[in-house]
Amino acid sequence: MTATPSAHTRPRCGHRPRPEHVSRPPSPALGVAHAGLSDLRIVPDMATRKKHLASAADAVIALPGGFGTLDGLAYVWSGSALAVFPPRPVGLLDTGGFYRPLVTFVRTAVAQGFLALHDHLPLDEMLLADDDLAQLIRTLLARVPAAPEAEDDITTAA
DSSP: TTTEEEEEEEEOTTTTOOOEEEEOOOOOOOOOOOOSSSSEOOOOSSHHHHHHHHHSSSSEEOOOOOOOHHHHHHHHHHHHHTSSSOOOEEEEOGGGTTTEEEEEEEEHHHTTSSSOOOOTTHHHHHHHHEEEHHHHHHHHHHHSSOOOOOOOOOOOOO
């Protein structure tokens, strides 16, 4: 869930997923935002950033990363388990088996009773790992509830 190694997408009324980015306040060294972003929000700190990303996403994809990514995953999992926000599927891009030890750890913690799962948070929703990004996205999108129909906000001239 950090800016560089992780991203999330949010389907809008049947449209393709759109990239979003939440960043800390800009510094002169960071330059300008990516032109392809549909939404850029500057937040004051990492806690606010995690909270926004977790509450705004319908699904989360974690690319291989470090402590920030692991912290973001734990935030999403624990927030879902404690009903801080609705549960959402979490995908792990398991490039080169990067997430295999984490998957083993979680499954072991569940099997030994150290990690309680809830009816609203099944293991196969919180821990989807695949080394094929396109397949992982398809799997996640299949688990995201359809967005409610909304009236078109585009006015056309007659």
